[in-house]
Amino acid sequence: MAKNKKQKVRRPSAETPKGFRDYFGAEVAERSEMLSAITEVYHRYGFDALETSAVETVEALGKFLPDVDRPNAGVFAWQDEDEAWMALRYDLTAPLARVYAQNQQFLPTPYRRYAVGPVWRNEKPGPGRYRQFYQCDADTVGSASPAADAEICAMLCDALEAAGIERGDYLIRINNRKVLNGVMEVVGLLNPDAPDEGEEARGVVLRAIDKLDRLGPDGVRALLGEGRKDESGDYTKGAGLNADQTEIVMGFVEAERETGAATCGRLRELVEASPAGLEGVAELETIAALLDAQGYSGRAKIDPSVVRGLGYYTGPVYEAELTFEIIDEKGQKRQFGSVAGGGRYDDLVMRFTGQHVPGTGVSIGLDRLLAALREKRGKAAEQVGPVLVTVMDKDRLPDYQTMVAELRSAGIRAEMFLGGGNMAKQLKYADKRSSPVAIIEGGNEKDAGIVQLKDLALGARLAAEIETNEQWKAQPAQIEVPRERLVEEVRAMIARAG
RNA sequence: GCCGGCGUAGCUCAGUUGGUUAGAGCGCUUGAUUGUGGAUCAAGAGGCCCCCCGUUCGAGCCGGGGCGCUGGUACCA
Known part of the structure; x- marks a missing residue:
């Protein structure tokens, strides 16, 4: 009977402690x-x-001794092993x-x-x-x-x-x-x-x-x-x-x-x-x-x-x-x-x-x-994310990582997709990260010595004017470039977006 | 410390005079689309309804107490 009664574990609530905050x-x-x-x-x-x-000793901070003047007033303090009081x-x-x-x-x-x-x-x-x-x-x-x-x-x-x-x-x-x-x-x-x-x-x-x-x-x-x-x-x-x-x-x-x-x-x-x-x-x-x-x-x-x-x-x-x-x-x-x-x-x-x-x-x-x-x-200008190199063939990770390395050494923020999932998922990820460009190199491209560069910033702008799925698919925000011109073309695409 | 408001899904919130198995939107997962982000549609996961006591045949809802969050005020080296 213990089987159908799922043992409920009290999960910790994911929250920043009161009065503190996280910075992204x-x-x-x-x-x-x-x-x-x-x-x-x-x-x-x-x-x-x-x-x-x-951390300072409470003595050095002076005056505001916990437990004495005002308990718990003002400082975060605790007692060390040797019973000396310390405080932030x-x-x-x-x-x-x-x-x-x-x-x-x-x-x-x-x-x-x-x-x-x-x-x-x-x-x-x-x-x-x-x-x-x-x-x-x-x-x-x-x-x-x-x-x-x-x-x-x-x-x-x-x-x-x-x-x-x-x-x-x-x-x-x-x-x-x-x-x-x-x-x-x-x-x-x-x-x-x-x-x-x-x-x-x-x-x-x-x-x-x-x-x-x-x-x-x-x-x-x-x-x-x-x-x-x-x-x-x-x-x-x-x-x-x-x-x-x-x-x-x-x-x-x-x-x-x-x-x-x-x-x-x-x-x-x-x-x-x-x-x-x-x-x-x-x-x-x-x-x-x-x-x-x-x-x-x-x-x-x-x-x-x-x-x-x-x-x-x-x-x-x-x-x-x-x-x-x-x-x-x-x-x-x-x-x-x-x-x-x-x-x-x-x-x-x-x-x-x-x-x-x-x-x-x-x-x-x-x-x-x-x-x-x-x-x-007003609101700060939206941050531009890294260029995303998508993973088409799992066994060609070294090829993709080479592209990333080339971009990085040219001073362009870039990363290879490390998650799991198909192309749709990878592009969704790029979207969420505000990536300016996604790079796609499947078997066909590899054989032809080219890569696809998808202009995500342009695509997002076009999306506002598009009504149907067909139009969306037909949008021209993607170009083919020779593999050896990768860095230059990515740089140019980012410049056009900015 | 003092005064007020509010506690229901990860988030924002509905929930009828107390009545069966507690809902929506967003977000998340999966699919429609085995190589293309938006929109749309379908399915799915996710709840100690803040806690305790009481009233009641029956409480998310009513009463009491507690706790938490929040706004103001006081203090602020």
Whole structure:
């Protein structure tokens, strides 16, 4: 009786793990092209490549210990055999800090390096947000000069243009955390003599400012004061500022003027009471002057609403935003938003060495940038597949493979059919692969010293105009050529199709 | 975390007031065509109807709970 009751095996479901994705041919090529365009710019600016391991010790990554602070928050981590905690890197900056601290004696100071690769974050994925994504970073470690920040901004402009974003389609917005801190002082949220007090409230204020473009001034006001309830019914607690304080912060956020100089002038008024704030304004002026001198003034501007999360930034911060509109899946116009960001962090290496080492750098989110470009220029041109040499006589594989070899050494992408099946099946395969040409050499052709070249691209075009099977069979998209002229004729046919 | 929507074939989805053996399109396999891609036609393979409990003579459908996916929001080094 066990016979007729088929034993059901639970089959594994073939799916990409949640938050991850697979990249197929064209996407892989597209990304690696973009990567090399960007790194070429980084290299030209004098930055050295650095490739570090994907795995770091949790200790080196710092702060985000699993099970301790927040279980399962952020990093993919596991315990090694010796019980040491390991984790996949969540960005490229923390590994840089580790490498710099570790190799300080061998590395030049300032050390300029770029790094590219995937990073992993163990958090809830959203639309367009994955748990593995590619970053492309450049940092200067060991220089406190605003010139280092200005250089990064200029380089970011060049990198975006090399990646295919046209001038005018992006904008670098620059701010300075010192100015923000100056405002905090003025509002009374920061006491320079006790910098640790009120950190939480300042965090709430920073996050509120960061949401200006999405929520608008009124939403930010609500978050600075009592709090805000959004459409989904979720309530976000505010910073609890009073009306006067709120207006001071909003005055800062909206301090942007026609020119950089005017904006700096306005900021100077706002943070007059704070020496740190004034220092920040002076840095912004220096950066603006340096960018101007290099001819970047139209592509970068000072914008007091830039915050860059909270995190470790201590000085200038910058963000690259795309300014063109795209039509999303719902048919609505929207801005694409930020594709890169960075800033100055002065304390990253201190964790390792106890020394104060300033650094500044930028990170480009490659996946977002790729998505933006795809939206902008529409669907990528269809990829052309390899020339297919069909197999007519199973015992003449060497003949077919010789043709393939000839084509390949002439630089033409080609392959012999390796599956099983008749001619119809082989041509279907060629069709699916977008092969431009199929080559047929049966016994008759062999004896006559010729081969058939089938122009698949032309045939596909003709198919659109054809009604009946007879017409289809009669279509002229196939020619006979002498065997010894194979390479030339295939090349010519591909050229006609393109 | 919080709020909402949805779970039926590989994919996109139908499925009547609860009623026999659960359907379609696409995709896949085979054939009409033993040497020619499209279109057409025919046949075939492929289902824990998310899971558990309950109601019922009877549940894909009704009730409760769970899980998963998804949209928004929060967090994001």
